[in-house]
Amino acid sequence: MDRRHFLQWSSALALTPLLLRQAWAESMTDMPGIDHAAMGHGLAGAASMPAADSLGLPRGLPLPSLSRLENHGAAGHLVGQLAAAPVKLPLLPGKPASTCWAYNGQIPGPAIVAWEGDEVRLRFTNQLSQPSTIHWHGMPVPAAQDGNPHDPVLPGQTRDYPFRLPADSAASYWYHPHPHGYTGQQAYMGLAGVFVVKSRHDPLAHLPEQWLVLSDLKLDAHGQIAANSAADQHDGREGQFVLVNGGWQPVIALAEGERQRWRIWNASSARILKLALPAHDIQLVGTDGGLIAAPRRIETLLLSPGERAEIVITGRFAAGQASALQALPYNRGKAMGPEQSTTLTLATISRSGSKATAELPTTLRPIAPLGAPAVKRVVNFSENMADPAAMFLINGKKFDMDRVDFTGKVGQVEEWDIVSQAHMDHPFHIHGTQFQVIARTDDVVWQDEPFLAWRDVVNIPAGETVRLRFVQRLPGLRMFHCHILEHEDAGMMATLDVQA
Numbered sequence: 350m351d352r353r354h355f356l357q358w359s360s361a362l363a364l365t366p367l368l369l370r371q372a373w374a375e376s377m378t379d380m381p382g383i384d385h386a387a388m389g390h391g392l393a394g395a396a397s398m399p400a401a402d403s404l405g406l407p408r409g410l411p412l413p414s415l416s417r418l419e420n421h422g423a424a425g426h427l428v429g430q431l432a433a434a435p436v437k438l439p440l441l442p443g444k445p446a447s448t449c450w451a452y453n454g455q456i457p458g459p460a461i462v463a464w465e466g467d468e469v470r471l472r473f474t475n476q477l478s479q480p481s482t483i484h485w486h487g488m489p490v491p492a493a494q495d496g497n498p499h500d501p502v503l504p505g506q507t508r509d510y511p512f513r514l515p516a517d518s519a520a521s522y523w524y525h526p527h528p529h530g531y532t533g534q535q536a537y538m539g540l541a542g543v544f545v546v547k548s549r550h551d552p553l554a555h556l557p558e559q560w561l562v563l564s565d566l567k568l569d570a571h572g573q574i575a576a577n578s579a580a581d582q583h584d585g586r587e588g589q590f591v592l593v594n595g596g597w598q599p600v601i602a603l604a605e606g607e608r609q610r611w612r613i614w615n616a617s618s619a620r621i622l623k624l625a626l627p628a629h630d631i632q633l634v635g636t637d638g639g640l641i642a643a644p645r646r647i648e649t650l651l652l653s654p655g656e657r658a659e660i661v662i663t664g665r666f667a668a669g670q671a672s673a674l675q676a677l678p679y680n681r682g683k684a685m686g687p688e689q690s691t692t693l694t695l696a697t698i699s700r701s702g703s704k705a706t707a708e709l710p711t712t713l714r715p716i717a718p719l720g721a722p723a724v725k726r727v728v729n730f731s732e733n734m735a736d737p738a739a740m741f742l743i744n745g746k747k748f749d750m751d752r753v754d755f756t757g758k759v760g761q762v763e764e765w766d767i768v769s770q771a772h773m774d775h776p777f778h779i780h781g782t783q784f785q786v787i788a789r790t791d792d793v794v795w796q797d798e799p800f801l802a803w804r805d806v807v808n809i810p811a812g813e814t815v816r817l818r819f820v821q822r823l824p825g826l827r828m829f830h831c832h833i834l835e836h837e838d839a840g841m842m843a844t845l846d847v848q849a
Contacts, residue, residue, distance in 0.1 A: 415460040451540065461524070465547070489514075489781065537586055551639070616656060635658060821845070
């Protein structure tokens with residue numbers, strides 16, 4: 350049975366995502382056009398990747414702090430410089446320094462901090478041998494400053510990115526490259542950094558903050574960053590190490606009873622993280638687009654690639670429970686590499702005395718629901734295993750730099766159904782705005798979203814659908830795509846032309 354007919358049957362029979370994945374895996378060897386030798390090579394490459402413990406990467410050190418980008422501007426102005434260039438970093442004791450690519454020589458890149466209303470001008474110099482851009486992920490910037498693949502900065506060139514941060518834009522954003530065909534490599538080589546926009550009316554400003562950038566690192570036996578295998582190209586890249594601020598299993602200090610505000614970024618290429626802090630109390634207070642209306646107690650937090658969250662953690666150190674930030678097993682539908690089957694310790698939480706528990710407000714900020722949509726669209730994520738040159742598609746098409754897929758209008762409410770006609774999860778991301786998830790299916794049964802939040806990334810599990818609404822406030826060309834970077838590079842991307 351070919352892929353197209355299999356999906357038709359699966360839709361007609363309303364198969365669950367689990368059955369969809371199982372049936373796809375069982376029928377994969379019969380599909381025409383699949384390069385089984387390449388698949389075997391990819392699996393062999395994954396199996397021969399050195400085990401994390403064998404490489405000697407230091408672990409258990411204090412959580413590395415994120416250095417900040419120097420601001421050369423006056424009050425109300427953020428003026429800075431970023432350069433992308435190769436750098437040698439001594440990752441493994443006794444082995445040659447590893448070749449990485451970094452912003453200003455740092456991994457993660459320097460943290461950028463600004464305030465609502467600031468005028469921003471950031472100068473980017475590309476010292477790589479490839480074209481690059483800087484995409485200000487999730488930020489409400491003009492389309493011409495968004496760093497999309499239509500606006501490459503060639504090797505040796507410099508480009509300014511000027512924009513203004515509007516009111517009510519406080520949130521945890523980030524920046525990374527977005528040149529088509531090169532994004533995945535430039536990200537896994539080390540190019541990414543955080544961009545935090547603050548509000549002068551922040552109801553959580555009294556809480557101490559921890560900033561946690563979660564990323565994947567894949568090293569070969571020589572301590573160099575490994576190239577992608579065939580399995581990486583298909584499933585999305587995962588490494589032996591999940592790092593926090595560039596450190597492996599660092600230690601975070603927390604007092605009994607202390608409340609801390611954690612901003613968390615999933616800056617990995619493809620790994621979906623199901624996070625837990627079993628010994629402590631956790632409340633969700635923010636998503637990609639900033640604070641939600643009120644704190645929500647949670648047990649776990651699912652972050653797909655590109656997604657961010659803010660939580661308030663209260664130190665409890667419950668007996669018999671691990672005092673650690675953990676990544677629980679999660680099956681995302683990989684076909685060529687093993688799924689994460691065990692719980693990973695990302696960071697250890699050490700007890701540092703006791704403190705009085707700070708107040709947590711019962712309300713954070715108002716979020717009004719978007720009105721009735723003027724336009725409704727369907728976006729289908731699909732896979733065509735019979736065509737290695739066009740395996741990852743949106744609405745049956747591979748990305749074309751010269752094609753406009755949708756045309757919209759400034760200020761118009763749009764409602765999109767993002768459908769996964771695929772065997773694996775695909776996180777959806779749109780540029781230029783934040784959206785509200787209205788409803789989603791769970792085992793193909795529609796469920797209303799339990800609370801309003803502003804997001805720019807949402808995971809679409811295999812066989813499921815997410816309904817969302819948004820408004821684009823600025824004109825221009827906007828990208829939307831799967832945020833598994835290998836899938837984006839392979840063509841799982843499309844364009845929305847927003848007209849004034």
